[in-house]
Amino acid sequence: MKLRDQFRFVRQNMKKNRTRVFMTILATAMGCAFLIVLASVGFGLQKSVVKEITERRVITQIDVHGKETKEQGMFRPLNDKDIQIFEELKDVKSVTRRKMLQQEGTYSIGKYQEGTPTFVTNFPAEIKAGFELSEGTFPKSKYEVAVGYNFLTNLADKDAGEDLYDEKGQVKAEYLYKGKLRGKEIKLTIRQFKAGKQIEKTIPLKVVGISTKPTKEWAQDSSVFISDEMLTEIERFTGTPKGYMLDANTNKVPDDLEVNKNAYDDVKIYAKNMESVQRISDQLKEKNYATYSVVNELKEVNMVFMIAKAGLIFIGTIAILIASIGIYNTMTMAVTERAPDIGIMKAIGASPKTIKRIFLLESSYIGLIGALIGTVVSYGISYTVNFAIPLIIKQAFGQETDLNLIFSDIPPILPIICIVICYSVTIISGLRPAQRATKVDVLKAMRREV
Amino acid sequence: MITIKSLSHDFVIGKKGRQTIIPVLRDISFTVEKGEIVTIVGRSGSGKSTLLNLVSGFIHPKEGEIWISGEKVSDLNETKFADFRINNLGFIFQSFQLIPSMTAFQNVELPLILKGINEKERKVQTEQMLQKVGLLEYQDHYPGELSGGQQQRVSIARALIVNPPIILADEPTGSLDSETEEELLKFIKELNRDLGITFLIITHDDKVANIGNRKIELKDGRIAEEVLV
Numbered sequence A: 001m002k003l004r005d006q007f008r009f010v011r012q013n014m015k016k017n018r019t020r021v022f023m024t025i026l027a028t029a030m031g032c033a034f035l036i037v038l039a040s041v042g043f044g045l046q047k048s049v050v051k052e053i054t055e056r057r058v059i060t061q062i063d064v065h066g067k068e069t070k071e072q073g074m075f076r077p078l079n080d081k082d083i084q085i086f087e088e089l090k091d092v093k094s095v096t097r098r099k100m101l102q103q104e105g106t107y108s109i110g111k112y113q114e115g116t117p118t119f120v121t122n123f124p125a126e127i128k129a130g131f132e133l134s135e136g137t138f139p140k141s142k143y144e145v146a147v148g149y150n151f152l153t154n155l156a157d158k159d160a161g162e163d164l165y166d167e168k169g170q171v172k173a174e175y176l177y178k179g180k181l182r183g184k185e186i187k188l189t190i191r192q193f194k195a196g197k198q199i200e201k202t203i204p205l206k207v208v209g210i211s212t213k214p215t216k217e218w219a220q221d222s223s224v225f226i227s228d229e230m231l232t233e234i235e236r237f238t239g240t241p242k243g244y245m246l247d248a249n250t251n252k253v254p255d256d257l258e259v260n261k262n263a264y265d266d267v268k269i270y271a272k273n274m275e276s277v278q279r280i281s282d283q284l285k286e287k288n289y290a291t292y293s294v295v296n297e298l299k300e301v302n303m304v305f306m307i308a309k310a311g312l313i314f315i316g317t318i319a320i321l322i323a324s325i326g327i328y329n330t331m332t333m334a335v336t337e338r339a340p341d342i343g344i345m346k347a348i349g350a351s352p353k354t355i356k357r358i359f360l361l362e363s364s365y366i367g368l369i370g371a372l373i374g375t376v377v378s379y380g381i382s383y384t385v386n387f388a389i390p391l392i393i394k395q396a397f398g399q400e401t402d403l404n405l406i407f408s409d410i411p412p413i414l415p416i417i418c419i420v421i422c423y424s425v426t427i428i429s430g431l432r433p434a435q436r437a438t439k440v441d442v443l444k445a446m447r448r449e450v
Numbered sequence B: 001m002i003t004i005k006s007l008s009h010d011f012v013i014g015k016k017g018r019q020t021i022i023p024v025l026r027d028i029s030f031t032v033e034k035g036e037i038v039t040i041v042g043r044s045g046s047g048k049s050t051l052l053n054l055v056s057g058f059i060h061p062k063e064g065e066i067w068i069s070g071e072k073v074s075d076l077n078e079t080k081f082a083d084f085r086i087n088n089l090g091f092i093f094q095s096f097q098l099i100p101s102m103t104a105f106q107n108v109e110l111p112l113i114l115k116g117i118n119e120k121e122r123k124v125q126t127e128q129m130l131q132k133v134g135l136l137e138y139q140d141h142y143p144g145e146l147s148g149g150q151q152q153r154v155s156i157a158r159a160l161i162v163n164p165p166i167i168l169a170d171e172p173t174g175s176l177d178s179e180t181e182e183e184l185l186k187f188i189k190e191l192n193r194d195l196g197i198t199f200l201i202i203t204h205d206d207k208v209a210n211i212g213n214r215k216i217e218l219k220d221g222r223i224a225e226e227v228l229v
């Protein structure tokens, strides 16, 4: 018997009891839609989180925090030797390294002042990693400095007091320094305790360069970059490595700072592309460096979502299993009703295999139509949910939701998973009725005794 | 064409532990030659239908052999017998056994569908066959919309459509009035003469019994008499 004819047969048979078949398809479609929509929440949230992660930092960036020493679990800061090792790794674009002044320097122009982190950095490496100036030049001499773009947005009137910030926590425009910054003299004040008394030193510096405005909010940078020689001068004043500010009571420099005087506080490797991040991270891990990159984070996030999605799909499968009881019922009734016809077909020479195939075809037909309808419906629901939930939240709580949040996402793999599950389930539930159809006794059927 | 060797059969009824064995056929042996019409007669309950059902493969014999067209069909399994049936045997039943939800055309076409013939070919052959039994204009009627005689002609058309060399018939005239019975007998004779189709016909009607070349009488499950007509 040709497949085409089997199909026609099945369609004819299904027409005989439209309502019953329709209800069965409906139940299957509901099961499938339930599965897809449920799992789509997992996919959607994962997509949101991954998007968030990859947008929050430079994805090719690998932070290296230190190297594990012979003592397990202890890490030492990185030095020039480590930097050299990193630079020799394959697909490394740049290795930026910064030493950080171990106290917050206070910078001031007239009555405007600001406290901000101070670094010594290697500019060629920074430039290769994408550091750019919006105006001016990179510092060349001891008293020249470059500042991050947001240095300007924090340099404010020191007398403003309470009134300085607006409700969003930003400095009010009226108190901001509005003059030109480049070429201006700016005073750095550093402090130290000597014999239980705080002493201060003010160093005049000249701003020669300002970095470009960052495109992302999280990339705000108000750091000041001073020269190596300036750090040495500061150290001479404080009498401690990297200008460490002593505790008024103990007067002691921590041991590890003393030992790692020339170590870097902030080392970042920039890979040539996203793909090599994983490989570079692995190589570093092998060499006992503690690293952190977007890959690590994504790995964990994806793992969690993997489990969540599997759980959701499992719950959805239960809905399909319940729908399959309907299919089993429908098929069993169909076999019973059609037993006389089956008997006649067998009498004139239909083989049990053909009979079985027709019934399996019918149950899988119901399953597939159900799955397809379910898929279409779930796309509709998913779309509606993404559209409606932010509105509902806005209505209910009167606040805008994070626009990036995707509540429901249906990647192509999801309908495929659903159809495979649904198809398998319907085949299994149709198997017994189909088997029963082959067992119909010809003589009983012809006597209408079944 | 059909050879039956020492065929015996009995039915077991009742539940396990309290079973009764009903002997139906005892040591039946006979042969039907190619091109013959052989009729089997006997009183009701003598085992005629059981014999034909064994030959048709609807039940499996307890003892003995059945050969059809050189094939030992009593050894075939269900699937193989189905194949054999559709290629070698045509059936005419007392109660026609048409599928009520299918039109005359679809009922006649059914064996061709099962054989996997393509649609175009099927249409040609089915229409030809309906023409032959004089029911072409009734092709879209459902069995319920046809008279007994017409239904029987549809069932004959269905039996003939695959050109079987043998036709087995159990009380073919049992549900027909005497006029349509005459017509049917005439048609059977024609098919036998023109197409050389072999017939094995079961009946308890003398008129039918005498259309054949030979008549076998069953009595209490045994062959009581075999006479040339």
Ligand SMILES: Nc1ncnc2c1ncn2[C@@H]1O[C@H](COP(=O)(O)OP(=O)(O)O)[C@@H](O)[C@H]1O
Residues within 6 Å of the ligand: B011, B012, B013, B022, B024, B042, B043, B044, B045, B046, B047, B048, B049, B050, B051
């Ligand atoms: N399926 C069956 N189960 C039990 N007994 C049966 C069955 N079929 C037929 N018989 C018995 O076998 C005997 C012969 O029946 P059957 O072959 O139909 O006779 P006939 O066709 O000559 O009237 C009867 O006594 C009948 O009761």
Ligand SMILES: [Mg+2]
Residues within 6 Å of the ligand: B048, B049, B050
């Ligand atoms: Mg009988």
